[in-house]
Amino acid sequence: MSISGDQNNPYNQPQPHPYGQVPAPQNPVPAQQNPYAHQAPPQGPAGGYGYPASGMPAAPLGAPGAPDGAGRGMSGWLWAIGGAVAASAIWGSVLFATGGFSSEPSPDLAGYGYTSDLCAETSMTPFENADFKTKANTGTASKNTNPQHSGAQQASLDTMWCNVSLEKENASSSDYSSTWLYNTATLHKKTDPAPEFADGYRSYEKQDASVGYRVEAVPGLGDEAFLVTRKDDGSTNSGSYVILGVRDGWMTYQSTWSSYASSRSSTKPPTADEVATMLKTSATETLKRLQNSRSR
Known part of the structure; x- marks a missing residue:
């Protein structure tokens, strides 16, 4: 017997993957089964390439119908790329704000001063x-x-x-x-x-x-x-x-x-x-x- 509420349950329907046509998993793999779980992320400002220092939700690690580990690899790369882009944007804004990108040279006036006469x-x-x-x-x-x-x-x-x-x-x-x-x-x-x-x-x-x-x-x-x-x-x-x-x-x-x-x-x-x-x-x-x- 089917339960009418199942048809209205958003978690019981395939969801579009933000980076492809792969449906989001209903049950993420526990963190201890993730082979990348014990690898420290690249460190940088705010915890590493724009990542929050803590509290980041885990990314989807697998996808039905894909070889074991394929979804995890794709997701890891996408998260890493997104973090690198965010870090680049933050660092670029800092350089612009502080004049780090300025190519204007500093004049060498050799100690000479202006005189009106x-x-x-x-x-x-x-x-x-x-x-x-x-x-x-x-x-x-x-x-x-x-x-x-x-x-x-x-x-x-x-x-x-x-x-x-x-x-x-x-x-x-x-x-x-x-x-x-x-x-x-x-x-x-x-x-x-x-x-x-x-x-x-x-x-x-x-x-x-x-x-x-x-x-x-x-x-x-x-x-x-x-x-x-x-x-x-x-x-x-x-x-x-x-x-x-x-x-x-x-x-x-x-x-x-x-x-x-x-x-x-x-x-x-x-x-x-x-x-x-x-x-x-x-x-x-x-x-x-x-x-x-x-x-x-």
């Missing part, structure tokens, strides 16, 4: 020793101010620059000449300038232009330094164009000398080699001051 930090002594002086202001307008300076602090770069117009001591008012010193300093806070620094100056030698340039490495200044000198074009006018570039960590510095004098000028301009010496001497002292400015 690079002119105040620029050493003018080498130029003064060569009988150059800062040209007097020609008016009150900002465009006529000498020297001129500016700077800006931004998320990725701190930039500073200083332009100085120079003239020879006791130069005649009828002399037609122009001498400028342009200085820039940049603190790179997001990108390391090292990979491109040398090529930026070496490119002067490779450019297709009527005026050629000579590029040479300068030892003893920062991590690397280069001197760019314009070759004499043989014109009747006398002048020089020399660039000194220095990289120290993620700080880059450039000092540029540009001078022009007509053939009627009563003063003789310095040679390119003399200018190079002045730039290197000035840069050495200026960079020391920029490092000290960080503590002011």
Whole structure:
């Protein structure tokens, strides 16, 4: 005689297996018959790969119609995979929260600091020793101010620059000449300038232009330094164009000398080699001051 309640009993009907078409067992095998019962699960946070430390219900160990042990093996693998995925998700969220996945490098500013007035930090002594002086202001307008300076602090770069117009001591008012010193300093806070620094100056030698340039490495200044000198074009006018570039960590510095004098000028301009010496001497002292400015 059948009992009517059997038809409504959910445990008396085959149930879909969460990982296949295998019905769930009605009577799980006792824990002592499980060959894996005495194996310690892999340990990790919260008891091992995301498993609770205790109180986990036993997984189905067998399945009717399957070879002995097949259901147990499949179930064990599925539980292990699920635990590993859970552990990976937990560990990944921890890394994201703490910045463990961040690939943003830390800037090496080599002790240099920002200043809003690079002119105040620029050493003018080498130029003064060569009988150059800062040209007097020609008016009150900002465009006529000498020297001129500016700077800006931004998320990725701190930039500073200083332009100085120079003239020879006791130069005649009828002399037609122009001498400028342009200085820039940049603190790179997001990108390391090292990979491109040398090529930026070496490119002067490779450019297709009527005026050629000579590029040479300068030892003893920062991590690397280069001197760019314009070759004499043989014109009747006398002048020089020399660039000194220095990289120290993620700080880059450039000092540029540009001078022009007509053939009627009563003063003789310095040679390119003399200018190079002045730039290197000035840069050495200026960079020391920029490092000290960080503590002011």
